[in-house]
Amino acid sequence: MDFKEHIRVINDFPKEGISYKDITTLLRNGEVFRASIDALVERIKPWQPEVIVGPEARGFLLGAPLAYALGIGFVPVRKPGKLPGKTVRETYALEYGFDTLAVHADAIAPGTRVVIVDDLLATGGTMLATANLMKKIGADMLGMGFLIELTFLNGREKLTEYPVFSLVQY
Ligand SMILES: O=P(O)(O)OC[C@H]1O[C@H](OP(=O)(O)OP(=O)(O)O)[C@H](O)[C@@H]1O
Numbered sequence: 125m126d127f128k129e130h131i132r133v134i135n136d137f138p139k140e141g142i143s144y145k146d147i148t149t150l151l152r153n154g155e156v157f158r159a160s161i162d163a164l165v166e167r168i169k170p171w172q173p174e175v176i177v178g179p180e181a182r183g184f185l186l187g188a189p190l191a192y193a194l195g196i197g198f199v200p201v202r203k204p205g206k207l208p209g210k211t212v213r214e215t216y217a218l219e220y221g222f223d224t225l226a227v228h229a230d231a232i233a234p235g236t237r238v239v240i241v242d243d244l245l246a247t248g249g250t251m252l253a254t255a256n257l258m259k260k261i262g263a264d265m266l267g268m269g270f271l272i273e274l275t276f277l278n279g280r281e282k283l284t285e286y287p288v289f290s291l292v293q294y
């Protein structure tokens with residue numbers, strides 16, 4: 125399956141100079157959506173994770189069905205002020221701005237085998253912040269998977285501690 129054919133590219137969104145990779149066109153096609161989850165399952169199952177972690181918002185769209193397919197739990201990493209319990213936080217830089225991420229402090233028991241999934245790797249700031257949150261709560265980080273990687277932004281250089289894969293590259 126050529127996932128790129130189903131990803132819409134919109135130039136100058138959300139700011140001039142950004143070539144936005146829109147996955148809504150992939151998600152709305154049931155066959156392609158399922159194939160993308162199946163492809164993630166194939167890559168991630170051998171790592172034998174106990175929990176999938178996904179950052180808000182697009183990490184939920186792939187992470188939750190992936191966890192369901194693997195028959196394991198899903199832990200959301202959220203933007204601040206959204207989680208009701210005690211949280212740990214990390215601030216990070218985006219391709220277009222700054223943000224903070226938070227996770228419930230008790231979301232994952234120390235030593236739990238965790239894989240993080242997101243739709244897209246750009247500068248790597250989101251994934252590094254998510255990995256740092258996992259470190260803070262004592263998770264055993266097995267690796268990270270992405271649907272899309274923007275290779276020219278060298279996000280992988282921030283993530284050299286971990287195995288990283290992506291299904292399509294720009
Ligand atoms: O590698 P980075 O430079 O950190 O960029 C990648 C992140 O940017 C996008 O999320 P965004 O923050 O736009 O939020 P959204 O998922 O709520 O749309 C994307 O879904 C990744 O999470």
Ligand SMILES: Nc1ncnc2[nH]cnc12
Nearest residue numbers: 142143144145219244246
């Ligand atoms: N170019 C891009 N397209 C879609 N989502 C993004 N997140 C960060 N950079 C992005």
